[in-house]
Amino acid sequence: xxxxxxxxxxxxxxxxxxxxxxxxxxxxxxxxxxxxxxxxxxxxxxxxxxxxxxxxxxxxxxxxxxxxxxxxxxxxxxxxxxxxxxxxxxxxxxxxxxxxxxxxxxxxxxxxxxxxxxxxxxxxxxxxxxxxxxxxxxxxxxxxxxxxxxxxxxxxxxxxxxxxxxxxxxxxxxxxxxxxxxxxxxxxxxxxxxxxxxxxxxxxxxxxxxxxxxxxxxxxxxxxxxxxxxxxxxxxxxxxxxxxxxxxxxxxxxxxxxxxxxxxxxxxxxxxxxxxxxxxxxxxxxxxxxxxxxxxxxxxxxxxxxxxxxxxxxxxxxxxxxxxxxxxxxxxxxxxxxxxxxxxxxxxxxxxxxxxxxxxxxxxxxxxxxxxxxxxxxxxxxxxxxxxxxxxxxxxxxxxxxxxxxxxxxxxxxxxxxxxxxxxxxxxxxxxxxxxxxxxxxxxxxxxxxxxxxxxxxx
Numbered sequence: 001x002x003x004x005x006x007x008x009x010x011x012x013x014x015x016x017x018x019x020x021x022x023x024x025x026x027x028x029x030x031x032x033x034x035x036x037x038x039x040x041x042x043x044x045x046x047x048x049x050x051x052x053x054x055x056x057x058x059x060x061x062x063x064x065x066x067x068x069x070x071x072x073x074x075x076x077x078x079x080x081x082x083x084x085x086x087x088x089x090x091x092x093x094x095x096x097x098x099x100x101x102x103x104x105x106x107x108x109x110x111x112x113x114x115x116x117x118x119x120x121x122x123x124x125x126x127x128x129x130x131x132x133x134x135x136x137x138x139x140x141x142x143x144x145x146x147x148x149x150x151x152x153x154x155x156x157x158x159x160x161x162x163x164x165x166x167x168x169x170x171x172x173x174x175x176x177x178x179x180x181x182x183x184x185x186x187x188x189x190x191x192x193x194x195x196x197x198x199x200x201x202x203x204x205x206x207x208x209x210x211x212x213x214x215x216x217x218x219x220x221x222x223x224x225x226x227x228x229x230x231x232x233x234x235x236x237x238x239x240x241x242x243x244x245x246x247x248x249x250x251x252x253x254x255x256x257x258x259x260x261x262x263x264x265x266x267x268x269x270x271x272x273x274x275x276x277x278x279x280x281x282x283x284x285x286x287x288x289x290x291x292x293x294x295x296x297x298x299x300x301x302x303x304x305x306x307x308x309x310x311x312x313x314x315x316x317x318x319x320x321x322x323x324x325x326x327x328x329x330x331x332x333x334x335x336x337x338x339x340x341x342x343x344x345x346x347x348x349x350x351x352x353x354x355x356x357x358x359x360x361x362x363x364x365x366x367x368x369x370x371x372x373x374x375x376x377x378x379x380x381x382x383x384x385x386x387x388x389x390x391x392x393x394x395x396x397x398x399x400x401x402x403x404x405x406x407x408x409x410x411x412x413x414x415x416x417x418x419x420x421x422x423x424x425x426x427x428x429x430x431x432x433x434x435x436x437x438x439x440x441x442x443x444x445x446x447x448x449x450x451x452x453x454x455x456x457x458x459x
Contacts, residue, residue, distance in 0.1 A: 014133070048109075054250075055115075057081060086122075095107070125235065136191055137191050196209070222276075258300065271428040272424060343380075343384040
């Protein structure tokens with residue numbers, strides 16, 4: 001066992017996130033200053049994590065009755081707090097009485113308007129490793145595991161190793177964390193602790209760490225099918241001293257978040273990781289994937305946005321991918337030419353270039369029947385027709401599609417997931433969301449097999 005592996009065996013949460021009720025204090029005794037109304041205040045603050053997964057800043061100050069009334073009247077006017085030397089855009093979300101209420105003590109809660117927000121350290125801070133936390137993440141098996149012995153019993157915890165050319169990440173499963181049960185509850189549940197280091201074990205700065213937390217947010221969110229950022233990352237120097245902390249909130253879990261990633265096949269994460277990070281190194285692709293994954297998540301949460309909105313958003317994301325790949329990367333068509341294409345032709349251009357089949361899958365017989373009846377050429381043709389029927393109330397076939405929304409949504413999301421995987425030159429198995437009879441943990445080979453991505457040299 002190498003030195004790095006021995007170090008990783010003792011990864012534990014950096015904070016006691018606690019139970020379902022109340023707030024947990026994560027960082028304490030942080031100097032802060034702010035303005036309420038026309039009055040300036042200086043005090044000590046703490047960063048708290050509540051049962052909804054929100055990371056907020058809380059401080060206690062003495063307020064006269066006049067101060068309290070002024071503060072309540074100016075909540076929307078308070079736009080920042082200076083925490084530990086960092087100016088953080090924030091608003092006052094609550095003013096509560098404290099235990100010293102008789103003497104005018106009030107607890108003021110600030111909710112940051114940006115995430116992540118700095119707590120300790122800065123972009124120049126030298127860091128050896130970063131520990132972070134994942135809530136409700138569905139990876140439950142790991143690419144390897146470690147045995148934990150406790151008294152006369154022993155149990156196994158999964159460890160998923162992710163490696164790129166520069167970075168190494170290990171995700172450690174948390175004992176007793178049940179992500180299946182967690183997904184049924186409103187409150188986020190800690191399921192994994194991650195450790196980020198450089199492959200060569202060299203130090204890195206706070207700016208690089210912050211960028212990697214944003215990159216990991218995109219990676220875990222696309223894999224989860226729902227927002228899944230690294231929560232409350234903590235950086236340590238080579239002496240194991242805490243030198244860098246970012247504030248990041250979690251998100252309440254949703255009941256189900258289908259995605260391309262099957263939780264029984266942690267190796268899928270390991271295979272996608274290096275090329276996904278490589279894609280993010282290109283500014284255009286970074287901006288594109290950020291938008292696409294945002295729309296992907298919004299589309300995937302049909303209980304929140306509605307399945308009709310999901311159909312539209314998934315196609316918006318596909319068109320964005322088509323433009324970036326066909327126009328900017330491959331130069332297959334000029335911008336004006338792309339603009340003049342019908343939406344279905346834009347999808348065909350992308351799918352054909354990526355070796356993704358355009359025929360309507362055989363396990364969608366209702367869609368096949370409608371396509372045959374109205375002479376739709378293929379899946380792109382059908383998808384754009386149902387989108388037009390949703391968007392345009394005068395569409396003559398609007399009622400024809402009403403019982404096809406769910407299958408249409410799954411078809412569009414299937415194409416979107418495949419397109420992102422293909423653009424990252426992914427060649428392994430994936431979880432197929434199209435309707436079919438299958439057993440738990442069954443996965444499919446990607447349609448393009450091991451054919452390299454055209455014109456990208458694997459990037």
